Amino acid sequence: MEKKEREDTISKWLKDLEELILENFQMEVDRLELILQPQVVKPLLERVAPAKPTELLREEFKPPIREYPGQVVEVVLGATRAEGGSRCRSITIGGEKTPAFYLFEGVQPHRPVIVGDVFDMEISLPKPVRESLGDVLSDPAEWARVYVEKYGVDMIDIELISTDPLLKDTPAREAAKTVEEVLQAVDVPLIVGGSGNPEKDGEVLMKAAEVAEGERVLLSSATLDLYEPIAEAAKKYGHVVLAWTSLDINQQKELDRRLFEYLPRERIVMDPTSAALGYGIEYAFTVMERMRLAALWGDEELQMPMAAATSNSWAAREAWKKAPELGPRRLRGPLWETIASLTFLLAGVDMFIMLHPAAMRTLRDVIDWLMAEGEAVKTAYEDWVSMEV
Amino acid sequence: MPKRVSPIDIFNLLPKTNCGECGEETCFAFATKLADRKVDLELCKPLFEEGFKENLEKLKALLRPAVLEIRIHSPSREVRIGGKVVMYRHELRYDNPTAIAIAVSDTMPEEEMLAKVKRAEEFKYSYIGMDLTLDMIAVRCVSGDPDRFGERVKKVAEATEMPLILCSYDPAVMESGLSALKDSRPLIYAANKGNWKEMADLALMYGCPLVVSAPGDLNLLRSLTKTLLEYGVEELVLDPGTYPDEGLKTTINNFTMLRRCACELEDELSGFPLLAAPIVAWKGEEDPTIKAWKESYLACMLILRFADIIILNSIETWSILPIVILRQNIYTDPVKPVSVEPGLRVIGNPDRNSPVLYTTNFALTYYTVMDDIRDLDCYLLVVDTEGISVESAVAGRKLTAEKVAEAIKETGIEKLVDHRKIISPGLAARISGETEELSGWEVLVGPRDSSGIKDFIKKRFYGEG
Numbered sequence: 001m002e003k004k005e006r007e008d009t010i011s012k013w014l015k016d017l018e019e020l021i022l023e024n025f026q027m028e029v030d031r032l033e034l035i036l037q038p039q040v041v042k043p044l045l046e047r048v049a050p051a052k053p054t055e056l057l058r059e060e061f062k063p064p065i066r067e068y069p070g071q072v073v074e075v076v077l078g079a080t081r082a083e084g085g086s087r088c089r090s091i092t093i094g095g096e097k098t099p100a101f102y103l104f105e106g107v108q109p110h111r112p113v114i115v116g117d118v119f120d121m122e123i124s125l126p127k128p129v130r131e132s133l134g135d136v137l138s139d140p141a142e143w144a145r146v147y148v149e150k151y152g153v154d155m156i157d158i159e160l161i162s163t164d165p166l167l168k169d170t171p172a173r174e175a176a177k178t179v180e181e182v183l184q185a186v187d188v189p190l191i192v193g194g195s196g197n198p199e200k201d202g203e204v205l206m207k208a209a210e211v212a213e214g215e216r217v218l219l220s221s222a223t224l225d226l227y228e229p230i231a232e233a234a235k236k237y238g239h240v241v242l243a244w245t246s247l248d249i250n251q252q253k254e255l256d257r258r259l260f261e262y263l264p265r266e267r268i269v270m271d272p273t274s275a276a277l278g279y280g281i282e283y284a285f286t287v288m289e290r291m292r293l294a295a296l297w298g299d300e301e302l303q304m305p306m307a308a309a310t311s312n313s314w315a316a317r318e319a320w321k322k323a324p325e326l327g328p329r330r331l332r333g334p335l336w337e338t339i340a341s342l343t344f345l346l347a348g349v350d351m352f353i354m355l356h357p358a359a360m361r362t363l364r365d366v367i368d369w370l371m372a373e374g375e376a377v378k379t380a381y382e383d384w385v386s387m388e389v
Numbered sequence: 390m391p392k393r394v395s396p397i398d399i400f401n402l403l404p405k406t407n408c409g410e411c412g413e414e415t416c417f418a419f420a421t422k423l424a425d426r427k428v429d430l431e432l433c434k435p436l437f438e439e440g441f442k443e444n445l446e447k448l449k450a451l452l453r454p455a456v457l458e459i460r461i462h463s464p465s466r467e468v469r470i471g472g473k474v475v476m477y478r479h480e481l482r483y484d485n486p487t488a489i490a491i492a493v494s495d496t497m498p499e500e501e502m503l504a505k506v507k508r509a510e511e512f513k514y515s516y517i518g519m520d521l522t523l524d525m526i527a528v529r530c531v532s533g534d535p536d537r538f539g540e541r542v543k544k545v546a547e548a549t550e551m552p553l554i555l556c557s558y559d560p561a562v563m564e565s566g567l568s569a570l571k572d573s574r575p576l577i578y579a580a581n582k583g584n585w586k587e588m589a590d591l592a593l594m595y596g597c598p599l600v601v602s603a604p605g606d607l608n609l610l611r612s613l614t615k616t617l618l619e620y621g622v623e624e625l626v627l628d629p630g631t632y633p634d635e636g637l638k639t640t641i642n643n644f645t646m647l648r649r650c651a652c653e654l655e656d657e658l659s660g661f662p663l664l665a666a667p668i669v670a671w672k673g674e675e676d677p678t679i680k681a682w683k684e685s686y687l688a689c690m691l692i693l694r695f696a697d698i699i700i701l702n703s704i705e706t707w708s709i710l711p712i713v714i715l716r717q718n719i720y721t722d723p724v725k726p727v728s729v730e731p732g733l734r735v736i737g738n739p740d741r742n743s744p745v746l747y748t749t750n751f752a753l754t755y756y757t758v759m760d761d762i763r764d765l766d767c768y769l770l771v772v773d774t775e776g777i778s779v780e781s782a783v784a785g786r787k788l789t790a791e792k793v794a795e796a797i798k799e800t801g802i803e804k805l806v807d808h809r810k811i812i813s814p815g816l817a818a819r820i821s822g823e824t825e826e827l828s829g830w831e832v833l834v835g836p837r838d839s840s841g842i843k844d845f846i847k848k849r850f851y852g853e854g
Binding site for chain 2: 052053054056057058059060061063064101102103104124164166167196198223225246273275277278279280281282285286289290293315317318321325326327328331332335336338339342343346362365366369370372381384385386387388389
């Protein structure tokens with residue numbers, strides 16, 4: 001056999017093979033020269049491309065379910081007559097065992113609650129808010145009643161800002177009367193807030209806690225600068241404390257640890273600050289999301305429910321500014337607050353302190369839809385591609 | 390947490406010639422940047438020459454993010470979607486902001502359609518020194534007529550630089566749309582249970598990425614994805630269906646599950662960008678305002694829940710503005726500092742009679758104020774509030790009269806102006822009296838929002854008008 005011919009023959013043998021096994025093979029030669037040219041090797045190594053599928057290949061999707069070692073504690077707000085207060089009902093928040101609305105992993109144990117934000121003196125509020133509430137802004141009890149009766153809020157936050165020495169410096173005793181009025185005007189659980197002045201808040205909240213004894217109100221708020229009198233007031237009169245920090249998880253943990261010396265975890269709610277959309281909402285979102293994940297992974301200092309004040313949305317100029325080129329203010333503002341509330345909902349917030357009724361309504365609708373019982377609903381999918389708009 | 394690819398593993402596959410063509414001095418420096426996902430592989434020119442083919446493939450596989458990055462382009466503009474490495478932004482950051490597409494239909498009167506395209510193209514909102522804009526146009530085939538669709542796609546492409554999404558389930562219509570485009574790589578919407586083979590052929594023939602649509606059925610979505618990959622279509626986008634109202638639960642669940650599978654379980658069949666269609670809010674008989682409202686919040690919820698591309702109908706600024714701002718916010722690098730350096734800033738060319746203002750060193754406050762005073766001549770004192778905004782800083786005692794007085798003293802502003810007047814933020818009105826006592830300066834309480842500063846200075850500082 002000529003050399004060329006031999007090579008060709010060997011190539012031919014190898015051509016259609018993927019593997020060649022030689023058994024009991026012996027070869028007697030003087031010198032063996034085996035040159036495998038690339039074009040010979042190629043068909044050996046390159047797998048034949050699989051035929052394109054002609055039928056659908058069936059695959060199954062398995063929900064990626066996790067288990068978490070930690071859980072958010074449950075906090076009860078408000079007390080009925082039987083429980084030593086005068087509220088129509090008490091409200092439980094928290095208890096989550098999964099990240100916010102990871103409904104494939106488990107149910108959301110309690111509905112996040114909507115709180116109407118009421119101030120004890122007339123403050124400058126944007127026009128869409130004033131218009132939706134009517135002529136009640138100088139009467140906190142009436143304001144609270146409109147929120148409860150007309151807009152169905154779950155709770156009222158009465159903020160005693162007039163006690164600030166730099167505003168009206170209303171005495172603690174007088175401010176406490178406003179709390180009593182609101183307690184009589186509405187029968188939902190309350191948040192009672194101070195002015196944020198550390199010199200005055202201790203006294204104001206202590207007095208308010210006293211007149212609301214047994215009502216299990218949420219005292220707002222304890223900060224790293226001022227937590228002792230507020231924690232004491234909650235302990236003495238049977239209330240719950242809101243622990244407020246400024247977008248800093250370590251500070252939140254620090255404040256929570258200090259409060260643990262006074263109160264059990266079931267009597268604390270956390271507020272890590274809810275910045276407005278366009279004004280740092282991403283910091284708030286991420287701090288909340290991280291806090292909730294940390295809680296689920298077992299960090300006991302962060303296992304309390306969270307609150308967010310979406311009233312802050314109205315600080316964003318896009319929400320209130322007169323700017324026809326941005327569209328009508330009556331839509332822009334409420335939408336701004338709506339989207340902030342939904343952002344925090346998806347981060348794990350349990351309690352929303354809100355101003356605008358339209359934002360409250362959308363948030364309530366979304367919570368209803370997300371928390372609908374049973375299997376996830378599969379509504380008919382609208383073919384948006386060929387839909388006439 | 391995401392696995393960080395080792396720069397050494399990357400380096401070993403690079404040409405190691407330190408040629409510098411990529412802009413880095415050494416291949417190792419380039420490898421480090423690749424590991425941090427700060428540069429594109431394409432910058433390494435030698436890698437694309439003969440002989441490195443195998444290494445290139447290995448590098449591509451090594452660097453493939455949990456969610457494949459897909460590029461869509463017109464002749465002049467490119468949009469990238471996907472490329473996500475993490476599920477939560479604090480784990481690293483989110484790359485490639487959710488692309489926003491505005492939909493037009495082929496049955497709209499031509500003028501109206503082109504006007505909408507123009508509005509989308511021109512949408513711009515100036516936000517802390519950036520222009521927020523829209524990204525794409527989705528052309529929907531409502532007519533069912535391939536010729537009409539092709540003609541309209543051509544018109545749209547002539548009217549805009551934005552890349553396109555072509556929307557139809559009919560392969561004949563899709564082919565007509567695809568053949569109407571030149572030098573473009575549109576996104577094909579979509580392959581489904583009935584048409585996947587024809588759509589796959591088109592995607593391969595035109596070299597375009599393909600959306601896989603299986604509304605509300607993740608088993609089908611997965612089956613289609615597997616089938617299309619086997620068929621040879623590598624660049625896929627997943628559409629698990631967008632349902633409003635009662636369907637929100639399904640929608641949020643499906644988006645979340647898919648992204649977790651991709652990022653935390655490294656499941657390849659889930660590792661593709663996700664498409665959301667908040668435009669579904671436009672079905673039914675409701676008032677258009679309510680539909681736009683719904684579409685807007687749905688879009689925001691899905692930006693937060695991992696959508697890489699969203700299709701909208703409304704072009705109204707009030708409904709789009711929160712979406713573009715939320716997207717910008719959420720896609721901000723979370724390690725970017727919250728605060729800026731405190732101290733004195735000189736704005737324009739101030740003289741000894743120019744106004745002096747102060748604000749906090751919270752980055753967002755600072756940039757907002759800077760934006761509002763950029764064409765004035767004045768001095769701005771940036772007070773160290775530990776990166777807290779004015780209102781919170783006053784409440785939390787991070788912005789006090791002592792701090793303002795200290796800033797006045799430390800910056801030496803007293804030597805730069807002859808007057809002794811300082812303009813404070815409106816939200817810091819509470820500390821103005823005390824500030825006057827401590828600093829000896831007169832405090833003019835400015836507007837509650839810095840957009841009113843210019844007017845305030847004109848009237849109250851210079852006493853005009």
